[in-house]
Amino acid sequence: MPAVRPDRILRELSELWTTTAKDDPSDGTGVLRACSMTLTVFVDDEEDSMALGETLAQLMREHPSRVVVVRLKGTQGELDARVFAQCWMPFGHNRQICCEQVEITASLNRLSDLPAIIAPLAAPDVPRVVWFRSPRLATAPDISGVLTLGDKLVVDSARAGAPAFADLRSLAVAGFIVGDLSWARITPLRELTARLLEGRDLTGIKHIVIEHCGTEPGAEAKYLQAWLRTEIPAALVEFEAVDDSGSGFIRGVRIDSDPDIRVSSSCAIYATGTLRQRTNLSEGRDHELLAEELSIMKHDPVYEQALRRMTIWTPHF
Amino acid sequence: MPLLRTGQAGLPGTSANVGLMPLDSAPNAGLQDPLRFHRTTQPCAVVIFGANGDLTRRKLMPALYRLAFEGRLAPGFVVIGISRTRMSDDEFREHMRQSVAKYLEDSPFDEELWKSFAQGIFYLSGDVMSAAVYEALGEKLRAVEQSRHTGGNVLFYLSTQPSQYAPIAEGIGTAGLTKSDGWRRIVIEKPFGHDLVSARQLNDRLQKVFDESSIYRIDHYLGKETVQNILAFRFGNGIFEPLWNRRYIEHVQITAAESIGVEGRGAYYQEAGALRDMVQNHLLQVMATVAMEPSATFSADAVRDERAKLLRAIRIMTPEEVPANAVSGQYGPGRVGGEDVSGFRQEKGVDAESQTGTFAAATFFVENWRWAGVPFYIRTGKLLPKRVSEIAIHFRSAPLEVFRNDVGSNGGGAPNLLILRIQPEEGISLKFVSKRPGAGMTLRPVSMDFNYGASFGERSPSAYETLLLDAIAGDATLYTRQDMVEASWKAVQPILDYWSTQRFAFPNYEPGSWGPVAADEMLARRGHAWRRP
Numbered sequence: 001m002p003a004v005r006p007d008r009i010l011r012e013l014s015e016l017w018t019t020t021a022k023d024d025p026s027d028g029t030g031v032l033r034a035c036s037m038t039l040t041v042f043v044d045d046e047e048d049s050m051a052l053g054e055t056l057a058q059l060m061r062e063h064p065s066r067v068v069v070v071r072l073k074g075t076q077g078e079l080d081a082r083v084f085a086q087c088w089m090p091f092g093h094n095r096q097i098c099c100e101q102v103e104i105t106a107s108l109n110r111l112s113d114l115p116a117i118i119a120p121l122a123a124p125d126v127p128r129v130v131w132f133r134s135p136r137l138a139t140a141p142d143i144s145g146v147l148t149l150g151d152k153l154v155v156d157s158a159r160a161g162a163p164a165f166a167d168l169r170s171l172a173v174a175g176f177i178v179g180d181l182s183w184a185r186i187t188p189l190r191e192l193t194a195r196l197l198e199g200r201d202l203t204g205i206k207h208i209v210i211e212h213c214g215t216e217p218g219a220e221a222k223y224l225q226a227w228l229r230t231e232i233p234a235a236l237v238e239f240e241a242v243d244d245s246g247s248g249f250i251r252g253v254r255i256d257s258d259p260d261i262r263v264s265s266s267c268a269i270y271a272t273g274t275l276r277q278r279t280n281l282s283e284g285r286d287h288e289l290l291a292e293e294l295s296i297m298k299h300d301p302v303y304e305q306a307l308r309r310m311t312i313w314t315p316h317f
Numbered sequence: 318m319p320l321l322r323t324g325q326a327g328l329p330g331t332s333a334n335v336g337l338m339p340l341d342s343a344p345n346a347g348l349q350d351p352l353r354f355h356r357t358t359q360p361c362a363v364v365i366f367g368a369n370g371d372l373t374r375r376k377l378m379p380a381l382y383r384l385a386f387e388g389r390l391a392p393g394f395v396v397i398g399i400s401r402t403r404m405s406d407d408e409f410r411e412h413m414r415q416s417v418a419k420y421l422e423d424s425p426f427d428e429e430l431w432k433s434f435a436q437g438i439f440y441l442s443g444d445v446m447s448a449a450v451y452e453a454l455g456e457k458l459r460a461v462e463q464s465r466h467t468g469g470n471v472l473f474y475l476s477t478q479p480s481q482y483a484p485i486a487e488g489i490g491t492a493g494l495t496k497s498d499g500w501r502r503i504v505i506e507k508p509f510g511h512d513l514v515s516a517r518q519l520n521d522r523l524q525k526v527f528d529e530s531s532i533y534r535i536d537h538y539l540g541k542e543t544v545q546n547i548l549a550f551r552f553g554n555g556i557f558e559p560l561w562n563r564r565y566i567e568h569v570q571i572t573a574a575e576s577i578g579v580e581g582r583g584a585y586y587q588e589a590g591a592l593r594d595m596v597q598n599h600l601l602q603v604m605a606t607v608a609m610e611p612s613a614t615f616s617a618d619a620v621r622d623e624r625a626k627l628l629r630a631i632r633i634m635t636p637e638e639v640p641a642n643a644v645s646g647q648y649g650p651g652r653v654g655g656e657d658v659s660g661f662r663q664e665k666g667v668d669a670e671s672q673t674g675t676f677a678a679a680t681f682f683v684e685n686w687r688w689a690g691v692p693f694y695i696r697t698g699k700l701l702p703k704r705v706s707e708i709a710i711h712f713r714s715a716p717l718e719v720f721r722n723d724v725g726s727n728g729g730g731a732p733n734l735l736i737l738r739i740q741p742e743e744g745i746s747l748k749f750v751s752k753r754p755g756a757g758m759t760l761r762p763v764s765m766d767f768n769y770g771a772s773f774g775e776r777s778p779s780a781y782e783t784l785l786l787d788a789i790a791g792d793a794t795l796y797t798r799q800d801m802v803e804a805s806w807k808a809v810q811p812i813l814d815y816w817s818t819q820r821f822a823f824p825n826y827e828p829g830s831w832g833p834v835a836a837d838e839m840l841a842r843r844g845h846a847w848r849r850p
Contacts, residue, residue, distance in 0.1 A: 187353050192388060194348035195357060202348075231348045275465065278433030279388045292353065302350045 004081040004104065006120035012083045013100050035099070037294065038066045038122040040149055042134040045071040045105065057086055058287035060099045063294050066123045067101045070114065072136045077107035079117070108140050115145040127151045127297050131290065135161025147176065154293050156181035157219035158247070169311045172304050179293035182219040183303050186250070187292065188281040189263065190227060193253060196261050205235045207256040211242045218248025226309040227302070358789045360391040361470035361499070362461055364454065366445055366485055367477035368398025368409070372506070374416035377476060380781035382417045383424055385434045389786060393465035395437045397457055399450060402442060409440035422779065437465060445477065445485050451492035458494065469499030472788055479508055483522035490526035504533040504788050507598045508589065512813060513806040520799045529799060533788045538599040539606070539795040540780030543743040547606050548620075550737070550745065558611070560712070561687070567732065568692045569607065570709040570848055571600055574701035578648070578658065578828070579675070584666030591677035592645070592809055595697040601628060601805040602797065604693055607708055607737070608683055617794040621801065628804035632682045639815040641842065646676030646833040648700045649824025658700065658828045672821055675699040678836040679812060692843060696836060700828040705850040706739035720760055731762050734848070
């Protein structure tokens, strides 16, 4: 039996709301409880609590949720849990908005106990999302139990310890809805590219170069290559390292067409022939990327197609 | 990490290929990703007549810049400003830069992005009543079509005096500027005429140049997120629509209150008045959105057909019915917040004996099966206690007051109230009664709130961003159509006609009050009272 009982956590959550309402500093109209999903986040215990808290707080404004943060410690240790509320008073409003948060600390050897604890904590009638941020999970012998805790599983392939693309594809093939923040990170760039190629004969495009920093292309560059290969099958899509330092992130895209298209300088300036323009490409902070993934609670055929392209070797003729 | 072990089953009830397509059967949808990409718009030029005016500086250019910032406009996007003032392209760009930096809301101003955006901004000076300006415009449009690949698509935006709408449209037509390989559309701002006859005359002249499908009559109220949310609320949920009729709804109140006076617009306002300025257009459109039948689809014409049907179903008052169902008011001098406030008649440009109303309230009835006998009370005014726009749906009381002998003094038998707040705190509240904890059966009213801004923290686009993007994309759902304009003029025309024969004892309300007493009496005659927002 796990030492942490879901019934107790739920009771504490209930008491938390009563206390929060009593302590409400506003005009006595009470706190507004909002919940649009259950978000379970797996993080390493060493992860900066403040940074994660900031990300979740930002996310809660758009996706108010019951959040279950699972802090994974080394291989040995006991389970522990605590509950608290995240509240904020929107500017110009007189009522606090509060979201509830459960924090569970567990060691890897107690991973198998977690599904029985977390599953009953899910808020009823709203989607469940699991966000894997813990590199430690990569060393876990079996995490199949925690996979069932989410209607959607979200990873970030750019982070250390992220699952391989082949594993993500296996999940998608098995019916899981999968999201990757690295894929979301290139949405503005893909959208701009799509816009610049609008109305052009795609079969006439034979060569595309993805420029990246670092010696190897990062997850985003690989995703972009897969997407371009899928959408423009006649084109040879190659990588080019333009700067030895860095983590493989995209620096620019060159598309040989008539007129040539170049998206460069942190992807903010683009040129089509003689027309040179600037646009705002969001850098994509974690909460923004996650918000994009949370807005798609179904299979994403474009992403899954790119994922498949990445995991199947296809010779280019 | 081995996420799935070899041989491990996937999710229950799923096949091995759910969500995946074989590579050779990928959809040939171009480079699109409808789940993630924004709606695309075609390259085009937006021609703004009245480019040196307040609307352009405060609303249009900030909205266009914001759309560019978000990458919502096609590469090569062009703005051509036209007004009388002599200016070079660069001078106009600098004026617009200052305006955008000043009036941009909820967004950072990016100088580098502005420089790129400003490359597509041009300016023509000239008199819109003269043919020369249209010839110059034609040349400029041909030039930017070549240099910036606009495809011949042009949106003419008339941000001018209403009296210039028809002459400008005719100037465009005479110069042959409606003919192109691309699309040509025209956007006009309210007022669409000053009465039913003039509205029809304006329309006749516009339609000689533009097809009705190319005429976009802007009503920025319909562009507000929360007005659009009324449709989502009503037709995206199954639980409210069965209650949305005369059987369950006692009456509806629509309030658009402003806490400021005419603020230097006295001369304009004196010609318009509250009924023309707010009720004939914005508030009747809101009423139509609240009361319309569900459309079969969400296409522009399907939604507008239903709105138009509702407006046509508004019962036209007889002259004898007007006094009991419409109230005009005008604020006098007074004090608000410890400061002296001028009366309307003391405002600059206003006649000292002005009979123009700064407050209007009216009772409308909709003659169809859904709404027969349900009063729709509408009120709007200047210098009311607070700035608020809302729709209050008053439901009928429970048929039997089973708690009448038990309830406390503050809640028993209180009717349910659904509040759709348009501004400033956009959202929805449902008021109902609940038992007060403790011994005894004491009821108290409680409120269940949905706060649009708090529940969805992302920035909402301004009404002009939404409407400009819609016009560029050719989506007229949120624009009014001529039949809607005529139907709403028909609804208010008897009131205007009757009021034009009266001499009111103005001023008749204090600044900072909720309007004249007659407005309260109008509801009291039916046993109702205005909600205090």
